[in-house]
Amino acid sequence: MIPLRLSELVRRSAPRYTSYPTAPQFGPAVGPQDYDGWLRGLKGESASASLYLHVPFCRSICHYCACTTKATRRDEPIIAYADRLRREIALVADRTGPLRVSHIHWGGGTPNLLPPDVFDQLVAELCDRFDVRPDAEHAIELDPRWVTRESARRLKASGVTRASLGVQDFDEGVQRAIGRPQPYSVVQSAISALRSAGVDGLNLDLIYGLPGQTMRSVRLTARLAAFLGPDRISLFGYAHVPWLRANQRLIDDAALPDSAARFDLAETARETLLEAGYVAVGIDHFAKPKDALRRAAQKGTLRRNFQGYTTDRSDVLIGFGPSAVGRLREGYVQNAADAAGWAGAIDAGRFATVKGRALTPEDRLRAEIIEKLMCGFEVDLGATAAAHGFKPAIFADDLEKLGKLAEQEFVRIDGWRVTIAKDAPALARIVASAFDAYLGAAARHSLVV
Ligand SMILES: C[S@@+](CC[C@H](N)C(=O)[O-])C[C@H]1O[C@@H](n2cnc3c(N)ncnc32)[C@H](O)[C@@H]1O
Ligand code: SF4
Known part of the structure; x- marks a missing residue:
């Protein structure tokens, strides 16, 4: 049986965060x-x-x-x-x-x-x-x-x-x-x-x-x-x-x-x-x-x-290959997903890149925070922000979004340290999404469970 307190959460959708943005x-x-x-x-x-x-x-x-x-x-x-x-x-x-x-x-x-x-x-x-x-x-x-x-x-x-x-x-x-x-x-x-x-x-x-x-x-x-x-x-x-x-x-x-x-x-x-x-x-x-x-x-x-x-x-x-994504220091690149588009570019001796994203300093900081949450279920926002030359206060609004989850003890917030309850891995995507500055701007995401 599904515990009542998780019932609302499992209907939510969020990215799988294999990249950020x-x-x-x-x-x-x-x-x-x-x-x-x-x-x-x-x-x-x-x-x-x-x-x-x-x-x-x-x-x-x-x-x-x-x-x-x-x-x-x-x-x-x-x-x-x-x-x-x-x-x-x-x-x-x-x-x-x-x-x-x-x-x-x-x-x-x-x-x-x-x-x-x-x-x-x-x-x-x-x-x-x-x-x-x-x-x-x-x-x-x-x-x-x-x-x-x-x-x-x-x-x-x-x-x-x-x-x-x-x-x-x-x-x-x-x-x-x-x-x-x-x-x-x-x-x-x-x-x-x-x-x-x-x-x-x-x-x-x-x-x-x-x-x-x-x-x-x-x-x-x-x-x-x-x-x-x-x-x-x-x-x-x-x-x-x-x-x-x-x-x-x-x-x-x-x-x-x-x-x-x-x-x-x-x-x-x-x-x-x-x-x-x-x-x-x-x-x-x-x-x-x-x-x-x-x-x-x-x-x-x-x-x-x-x-x-x-x-x-x-x-x-x-x-x-078609649809392949690359990550370089400057940002992400993606090849044409259609085989013909990719083949045409390669035959012409060109790269098949059709889209990508150059990273801003804040993107890099948020990417590291999201990766830490997805991999280790916790992050020290203060230390991570400092390593990127930012003040943790930029996350004040994001932390507020986690208030309800913290009340229900899904997340522990201790100063600038955020820890996800270990027994609910689906939460990682929801918590990570609180630090996603672009969420809601586009796209449908899959269910977290
Ligand atoms: C490239 S396939 C693996 C290799 C090989 N093509 C095969 O199917 O055995 C990659 C994996 O993606 C997963 N996958 C594919 N479609 C999926 C979907 N709609 N939802 C979740 N996982 C999916 C499957 O677990 C699959 O094994
Ligand atoms: S169609 Fe089947 S065999 Fe081919 S990639 Fe998808 S899951 Fe694998």
Whole structure:
């Protein structure tokens, strides 16, 4: 049963704060020329950068999916895409020179649809053009249905150290309702192939709030996921945005749980993962007690970026492919989300940047406060403001917005220190939003639970 005092809160929506300012604040004031200049500013830098490569292809589109991707049965479009990706890598490297790279992340879509030779060539291009550190984390998102012993072996040989597999739910009825048929044995075999190949940094993605889920089915899914023993499990709330994603119109709105049921499903999954020995990290991750993400959370070095929580501490993130976002010292940039727009720019030898956001000193301060709340559930506004040359008094109005939450003991306010009650991670987004100077200016956000 949902506790009464949380009942009002779980109906609220707020950004997920994978950046600040958030993506709806990006605009055309930042374009390819700004990106060009910002990249040139990195030349000769000793600081390390992180690379994100987007692969927007899947064999079929799952009903619930909100990712930027499209279906293809053939390999030709994927091979042609990889060729352009190589050209985008060269465009960036021509500006930055051999940047130190501490982290590579392949996301999608389904990056494991890249044929192994093509993937190898792309990795070779990255290693030729950048100074990829020998201890760099090299992560990839995988659809378990397309992992074989041979493909796992090839990933390991290419230097992949970490893999994240989409599970969502193990219940057959739920899988039918979301258009993602995927028996438990498929996930089990994929994990076994990856472990045998030596890729043992593993994450499984689960989703709550899907049609047909019950407390019992969610508990079983969480137990089965934990039984497979990955070092990390992500638990996302289903974001239903059929006005943005036509494929989601295949999901029957009437079969979706309401906000109270979503809360119960989330709590059930969470408790099951905790009982199984996982530790909560941030708002939606679970990790084994000795995992690096968990250790980073304990040390206060956990970070949050467009891929979610990470141990990667570099301040520079370079994104490749349609819709990819980058973060440079000066601000954020985003590539055209449509494949044709992105391809046209790359073919013309230009960057595909269509929008972005230059950061003001106050944006940087607020970004750090929001990241601290999202990662560690507390922040010292006084110390953080001082480090940025601001007086904490600029947050007086924001603190007032938290008054009601403080009265209900969801938040503790002690001088300029704000601490979120640890047992309600959904609160982090609501509390963080009190420090968002742009909230309400645009966009609909997803429910906090
Ligand atoms: C790129 S996919 C993972 C790799 C691969 N394509 C797969 O599905 O196995 C990224 C993850 O985003 C999550 N996701 C996709 N659509 C979502 C939605 N509407 N709401 C919440 N999470 C979603 C899923 O958990 C999915 O595993
Ligand atoms: S969830 Fe994964 S496999 Fe399904 S459509 Fe989205 S990106 Fe593709």
